[in-house]
Amino acid sequence: MTVGFIMMCHTAFDRAAQVARYWGAHGAPVVIHVDARVSRHDYMALGRQLADLDNVSFSKRFKCEWGTWSLVAAAQAGAEQMLRQHPDVNHVFLASGSCLPLRPVAELNDYLAAHPQTDFIESVTTAEVGWTVGGIDMERFTLRFPFSWKKRRRLFDKYVALQRRLGVKRRIPGGIVPHLGSQWWCLSRATLSAILQDPDRATYDRYFSRVWIPDESYFQSLARLHSTQIESRSLTLSKFDYQGKPHIFYDDHLQLLRRSDCFVARKIWPKADKLYTNFLAERPAESVAEPNPSKIDRLFSKAVERRTKGRPGLYMQSRFPRQDHENGKTSAHYSIFQGFSDLFENFEGWLAKYVGARVHGHLFGPARAEFAGGAAMFNGCMSDSATLRDYNPRGFLTNLIWNGRGERQCFMFSPRDTQDINWFTATDPNAQISVISGAWAVPLFHSNRDFADIRREAARLQQIEIDHLNILRSMYVKARVRIWNMADFIENPMEPLQTIIDEISPRATRRLTEAPQMVDLTGFGQFLQNLRNQGMQPRLMGDFPVHGDLLTQPPRRGRPYLVK
Amino acid sequence: MARLAQLWQAYRWRIRRRYLLARAIRRRHRLTAVANRTGGIARNDILLFATIRNEATRLEHFLAHYRALGVNRFLIVDNDSTDGSRDLLADQPDVSLWRTDSSYRLHRFGLDWVTWLMIRYAHNHWCVTVDADELLIYPHHDTRPLPALTDWLDRQGQRVYPAMMLELYPKGPVQAQHYTPGDDPTALLRWFDAGNYSLIRQEKTRALWIQGGPRARMFFADRPRHAPTLTKIPLVRWNRRWVYLNSTHSILPRYLNECYDQTGAEAPSGLLLHTKFLPQVVDKAAEEKRRREHFGTPELFDSYYDSLIGSPDFWTPYSQELTGWRRLESLGLMSRGGWL
Missing domain, CATH: 3.90.550 (Spore Coat Polysaccharide Biosynthesis Protein SpsA; Chain A)
Structure with a gap:
């Protein structure tokens, strides 16, 4: 047989x-x-x-x-x-x-x-x-x-x-x-x-x-x-x-x-x-x-x-998905913090202590891409040159997330930075975007510039942030977005910070013990009033009394404003 | 109306393609055969087309690399070499050699010559079109010869295979290295940039425009638009009515350029290892600056040549070392695209 x-x-x-x-x-x-x-x-x-x-x-x-x-x-x-x-x-x-x-x-x-x-x-x-x-x-x-x-x-x-x-x-x-x-x-x-x-x-x-x-x-x-x-x-x-x-x-x-x-x-x-x-x-x-x-x-x-x-978040010579066919716009979760570095001293250092992540400065800053630790370069030989970055900002971001895979990437953002990525990040489910609206005014408040200049700059930044917030409140948003106005946030900063950090590292059960050091805001209310007096209407900061210190008022439980 | 505009565009590209073909045919007499061994080309042979000028130091390894991959025939145009390249090539049994002393720049950077040879010999062959400092690799290249890849591409119904340029550099200043002619240049140039590439789809030609790498960050940080294009489509089952548009960055008809996947999937791709930065590049840069044969507007590139003449060091602590194709694939620089 x-x-x-x-x-x-x-x-x-x-x-x-x-x-x-x-x-x-x-x-x-x-x-x-x-x-x-x-x-x-x-x-x-x-x-x-x-x-x-x-x-x-x-x-x-x-x-x-x-x-x-x-x-x-x-x-x-x-x-x-x-x-x-x-x-x-x-x-x-x-x-x-x-x-x-x-x-x-x-x-x-x-x-x-x-x-x-x-x-x-x-x-x-x-x-x-x-x-x-x-x-x-x-x-x-x-x-x-x-x-x-x-x-x-x-x-x-x-x-x-x-x-x-x-x-x-x-x-x-x-x-x-x-x-x-x-x-x-x-x-x-x-x-x-x-x-x-x-x-x-x-x-x-x-x-x-x-x-x-x-x-x-x-x-x-x-x-x-x-x-x-x-x-x-x-x-x-x-x-x-x-x-x-x-x-x-x-x-x-x-x-x-x-x-x-x-x-x-x-x-x-x-x-x-x-x-x-x-x-x-x-x-x-x-x-x-x-x-x-x-x-x-x-x-x-x-x-x-x-x-x-394909590999989600990878853009390369034989994988270049059309918009909305990306199957993963980026390769990993990442966090964007808007306004935090203006409101707190050395917020990056504080954040790095509490989350196991790579915390960059203003990656899209006007002078250079501020990589973590002040480095001039990042994984994959990414250069910190602002011109190179702005040549293809979206590519820069997707490269950064791809090159940093295995480690969560966090970075600071502000209306002073290159804004071209706003729609991309807002529609990316991997993004966690936290905004303290109006905080961009704090560096202006501390600056010694001519007040006419300050007013002009404030008007410009406010318009940029309004445009960004409109994107973040649109029906197309896929990112995890949280927006507070500045006044609400400083009344009770610990709770929102805890929420954000829990989301970044869900397994770490540690409670925040120490708040980041807030910059000195004495006289900020008067500063906003001066802007008003000069004909510019600051709209994004919330209610600051013209006289007296906001923080001395009894704390109210602020609820984060959560979009999706 | 938009449809009409599209048709008009398509027609203009068609005219352009036919013009380039006609131009190559008209200029075919600028080539003089030195050793024409094309008679023995068999139906399934893989052909390699190249234009060279003074590449004697590289040629030995170049030929060895492509022979090992399974290229059967080399069709090479020698543009007025003075360093013995011509004799070296003329003696090779699988090389057909033509020479010309016409201007590289005025002949579309050698493409007019190559286009003619491709019209004449390349029809329906798998063809590799590269420069002497470009070494093609692809997933599994260490165990599977090129015919394995081309057979598979045939079965997939794919006629075009992209392989972007990956620029290699040594550790330390370029000129401080020592290179013995004939050696494998990738033994010396062991480093590359893994993830600083910018990709844009060019709506006009439908090709991807890839830029970045060491030259972009070192020499073009202030004017990224002028950084070298790294897109390459070097491996094609050729048709005599097709034509390379500029270098091997893009092809006409335009649909061939869409060899990247646009739906989120991953199409297959390889890499061209660019071994330009051997020590002699410094002397060559001085010569090239003088000859003014660079693509586009030569004056724009003076500062680039000056930087090269200064023997730069491309290496950074973030540079990746060349270890094998699996690493290159996992970095996302190329893809098996389902070729297991």
């Missing part, structure tokens, strides 16, 4: 010959189907190469086109020939010319001898397959597909749409429940001959010859009629990429393929010399391991995910 192989070949004949020779020489009969479109010259050459093996034969040739009945017809012809010519064959294994045996024939024979009546064929009802590409699953069996999907895609799609509209449906022959699965199967002689000698075969063949991709459904559905024991999995390791095309294996997959313990793998790159020499070398049959492709599944699903989803 042995296994017999049907090989479907259309290219890379040297490799196919090598594999057929390996199987044939180890006592497993091989029936080779060569696509009828292959030139006579290549066909004859393949025949000559294998002429010395009497258990290798060639079956009737069909013109094979992807997704058509011809592939099933070829497999049927090959199977009939196999069953007729080799009575000692107990299981028939359908393989392709780019398959490679990963384990010795004897190990496969032992395995099949232990499961003499089992049919290894992936066979799943249409409702349960998740892998159909193109969205056509049950309709494969109920519509007609006279046009080639590969060559006449538009006609194909149009005709499918038309049939859907007209509601036409083909009748499925009695007794058949459509099943789908990998076209690479291994069936027992009993089941295969029952399928091929079924009295209704002509009916089934006529029906399936008009089904779309029948090579994934003909044997898979009919095996359900005749088999006594179906093991719904393929013995062939075959992985698919995001387009539904099979992954190709190269030399560097050697260990991976070994680890899978599968009997056969496809597709192998024809020039993967190392794989062919290694797996076709003489080896003793010693392993009785169960094939276990799931060991390497994760790797493949990760590759597909990388291709289809």
Whole structure:
């Protein structure tokens, strides 16, 4: 008793010959189907190469086109020939010319001898397959597909749409429940001959010859009629990429393929010399391991995910998402503090003490990008030059977050800084934006400039902050935004600070013990009044009494104003 | 109306493409064959096109690198070399060599010459178009030859493969290093900038405009617009009706430039290791400044050449060391794009 192989070949004949020779020489009969479109010259050459093996034969040739009945017809012809010519064959294994045996024939024979009546064929009802590409699953069996999907895609799609509209449906022959699965199967002689000698075969063949991709459904559905024991999995390791095309294996997959313990793998790159020499070398049959492709599944699903989803927040030469298709505008959470550094002395130092994060100064400051610790450069060789930064502010921000991944980035912001990133950050779910509105006035209050200058500057900064706040209050905001006016904030600074810090490092249960040192605000109320007297209306600071100190009033519980 | 404007734009680009093709054909006689071995080009050969001038020190490693990757044929234009480059190349069995003494600048920085050779020989071949100081790498390049990549791209239905320039530099002043001609330049130039690149989509050509890297931060911090363009599309399954628009930064027709994914997914890409900053770059900068053959307005680049002549040190504590493609991929500089 042995296994017999049907090989479907259309290219890379040297490799196919090598594999057929390996199987044939180890006592497993091989029936080779060569696509009828292959030139006579290549066909004859393949025949000559294998002429010395009497258990290798060639079956009737069909013109094979992807997704058509011809592939099933070829497999049927090959199977009939196999069953007729080799009575000692107990299981028939359908393989392709780019398959490679990963384990010795004897190990496969032992395995099949232990499961003499089992049919290894992936066979799943249409409702349960998740892998159909193109969205056509049950309709494969109920519509007609006279046009080639590969060559006449538009006609194909149009005709499918038309049939859907007209509601036409083909009748499925009695007794058949459509099943789908990998076209690479291994069936027992009993089941295969029952399928091929079924009295209704002509009916089934006529029906399936008009089904779309029948090579994934003909044997898979009919095996359900005749088999006594179906093991719904393929013995062939075959992985698919995001387009539904099979992954190709190269030399560097050697260990991976070994680890899978599968009997056969496809597709192998024809020039993967190392794989062919290694797996076709003489080896003793010693392993009785169960094939276990799931060991390497994760790797493949990760590759597909990388291709289809990419790395969030990465902008690079082959990933440059359109706006709103970013799938992650930035790569990690980050925090923006507006007004805090104006109101508190050395707020950066204080914050760095309480959160495990990289706390930068005004990254978008007018003179330079103030990286943490006053450094002139940041990870990834980002320069602190304001010109370079302002050349592409959004790129600067996404680069910073990407380069600093693994560590939360925090930075100060103010109306004095480059404002070009405001819409971007407001619509980024990774951003945490905390604003003390009006705090930009404090440095003006402390400055010694001419009051006319101060008034002009105050008007400018106020307008900038109003524009920013309008963005932060728009309906498009995705960031976590908190806004206080200055008066409310200084009445009770600890609670909002605690909220922000808890959000940055949720696991740190430490209560804030020490508030950051607030700058001296004595006379600030009078300063605001002076601005008013000069005709400028400060609107963002909240209520400051003209005389007296705000902090001496009894504290009121301020509630943070939380947008989303 | 917008649709009309689009059509008009498309038509203008079409005219432009045909003009560039015609111009290359008209100027084909400026090339004189030194060693034409194109007769033996087979159907699946990968071709490499380059224009060189006085690159004798690099050529040996350049050829070795691309031969190891699996490039079968080199088609090279020698622009008036005086350092023995021509003899070195003419003796190579897989190199076809043409020479010209015309102006590099007046022939679209050599593109007119290369365009003609590509019309003549490149049709439907996978082609690498690079300079002598650019070494192509891609994910798995250490275990899989270039035909593995091109076969896979064929199966994916992708004809264009981007590989932006990654500028390499030594640790210490450029001129203080020692380089023996023929050595692997990446053994000396081991460092690069990992994450300071600016990307913009150019609506006109649909190409990405990538700038940044060591030269941008050292020499162009005050005028970033003039910093060198790092976008490159060096690997293409060519069609004789296509044309490189400026250097290999972009191609016509324009749709070919959209080889980056715009839906959040990750398309495949490689890198061109730029090995310009070998010690001799300092002397070369002096010569280039004199020749005034730089792209765009040469006067704008005087200060850049002056900085190079001053033997700068690009290295910073934040520089990354070149260790292998896996590191480059995890830094996000290139991507396997599902090629497992």
